[in-house]
Amino acid sequence: MALPVVRACGGGCRERTRYHCREARYDYGGRFPSGCAKQTEEKLMAHRYQRGCLRKESRKNGMLWMLRYYAIRPADGKKVQRTLFVGYVVDFPTQSDAWAEADRLHLAEKINQPGRLGTASFAQIARHYADDELLRLANTTEYCYHHIIDGYLVPRWGSCYAVEIKPNEVERWLNSLSKEAKAKNGLEWPTLRKMRNVMNLIYAHAQRQGLIPEDLKYNPVRPAGLGGARCKCTSDYEALILIPEQTFTILNLVPTLERTLILLVAVTALRISEALGLQWRDIDYENSQINVRRRWIRGNIDKPKSKASKAPVAMAPLLAEWLRAWRNESMHSKPEDWIFASIKTNGRTPRVGNMLVADHLRPAAAKSGVFKNGVPKRFGFHNLRHSLSSFLITEKKADVRTVQDTLRHAKPDMTLGAYTKSPMKARIAAQQQVLDAIFDKSASTGAVQ
Template sequence: MRPEVSSVSNTRSRKPNRRRRGTGSIIVRDGVYYGKWRAAGGHQIMRRLGMVRPRGTRQGLTRTQAEAELRRLIGADVRPTTAGGDRRTISDVVEAHLEIKQNAGLKRSTVRGYRSLIDAHLVPYFGALPVDRITTNDVAALDRALREAGLKPQSRRNVLGLLGAMLTTAKRRGWLAENPVADYDKPRKARSEPDELCFLTLEELEKVLREMPDDPLGYVERTLVLTAAMTGLRRGELLGLRWKDVDWEARKIRVARTFVGGKEDTPKSASSRRDVPLADRVAGELQRLWEVTPYQAEDAPVFTHPRGTGLPLDGSAVSKRFQLALHRAHVRRVRFHDLRHTFGTMMARDPRVSMRTLQGWLGHSDPATTAIYAHFAPNDLHAAWIQEVFTPLSVGRAIADASESPL
């Protein structure tokens, strides 16, 4: 019989080599590279390196780029800084800028959006280049790369605007003399027609509701979809609802909080904190949901998993199951957010609902945002004006018809 030592030896030979001491380590969490290392004092440091680059794209960091960024951070940590050698990179500026914004009360969801843009476009592009060496030509080259990657003018403006704000922070910290973005002409807003609104017709909505699964979770999500379409609440606002926010007697829902990314937060803006009418059908479905849910306390979330922990449903999972219902109903693909547009367009078509009223229901701070629904609103008065102007033409035609002799 052959000894088994050789198999153990082979197994050991296949074991990956350990990283050299002092080189740190890289871990991946939720699609993001993080670097870990021990500082000179012995305490452990973990810093965000950037988003993992999806296969077949140019956005995010490759493993090699993540390793390079980790080496740079470790080197910056152990290297003594002097007044003339304090060279900062985009990664350094990111943390300083976002800390300022968070301290100023910027919402967590907005900070996540900024980080997404930074990790996808800015950190991979500028890498370890010191910010005081970024020139206007570099900004132009970045804009060109964004355009070649297929980003629309407004998306490029967003990236460049964020870069400009970050470099303003760097300038205030004394990390560079001038902001190169200030001298660059950002892409102009496209003058094309606005994107066509996507929404469901009432017939399509009923089809989707019928295709929601006939089980406890399906019942919760069917009520969620109906409430979204008949109140116009955003997904995060729906998941942030508590039973105390449903005013059965006054027939309205109070929007007081949101639940996004697993965390509760305040509404998007001051105007987002609002009351929305509660139609009879929605009130009835919510009443039936309250009767069967195990979470009936005033402070309990309305839309929870029937066999869960009492926390609100996961927003991403809700959207995915909504897509499955669309597929089963043979209804064209729309986003969960388009249920909000369904409410907006249906209400705009009712002559009794003014744009001002609709703005309040949707929680828009800017009337221009609500104006996207304006062309759905009927205007019988304008049609009457046109008819009145052309009345002589109609009368003249009637006289001519009356004077003609039949053949």
């Protein structure tokens, strides 16, 4: 190992360098380099060829091979350790196999000539993102992103070099998957937009981890204004809005458990997964509120969707009476019991949301005359959230902030833009007000010619 020596730098100071004089003579033809130790180290790093070293690192999905190497950080000129992803131990059991893969990926060229970084395939950066990032997300989001990556992105782009994928190629591919292109099982534009966003997350992760160059031009799904692939974000779908009279009719057509559940969702705007995840101990009668601590989704207990979703939900006295009445009737009334417990599992799990929609909510809505233009493909408990927002804002002129907090949205534009729809009679009334104002003014100045 090189021994430190003390020498005078060109600036007159005395610094302790990491390199023995023989090492310096080898690299610089026997001459001591001028400058202090920091400058010497930078020059030595710049002239030396490094192969790096392989290390195994553990992830929840398995062991992987990482290539460690040193680089000079441009911000402050300090030498720092960097890593590059090589592959998984299950694919490359021995270190020799891993080195062969590193050579195939030209990683030695990458770490010695950073400008040549970029021979990683899209499948590699996608798998790296999935292993490092997806486990931090909510279960439903993780499931959705895995479906997009494994079902769409990797089958199409996996074998391509990540830096060679072009924006126009991604744009044409997204268009080919849309319903407008009459593709088999065509997708809605919001779904395609989500696929584009996941692809962007993958590229951003790869650039942070040094798998591909940091220049924005290597990201084909960068913002459209900067030349990235374009994708529509609108859909023809409009949520069906129920008026209070229709909700009342539906309540009279379903059994007690379903009636209580539908009323709870209709007046609190709880998501069906949150309502099914409620236990009796979550009902705070003293403070007139319902605490959202968990949700029941896809047969699993999960945390609430977001920070805003954890906010307590208001509970009016009449709603509290309905819940008390159901507790007195239910066979599962202990504090730790599910409020809407499944009879088939003897109360061990809550009911299943999509079965409640198919067996009770949709048939009752059809009988109550909600589906005037035929049964829509999309109708469920979520329509009750849209209906509550539309009724409070357009009919009762409620404060937007109050409605936002009721729906527990993080931003008001989601409440107004996506969840609120004005009924036709409200638009006619607004138009009539304009007509009245025009003709009242005309009457004072003379008749309209």
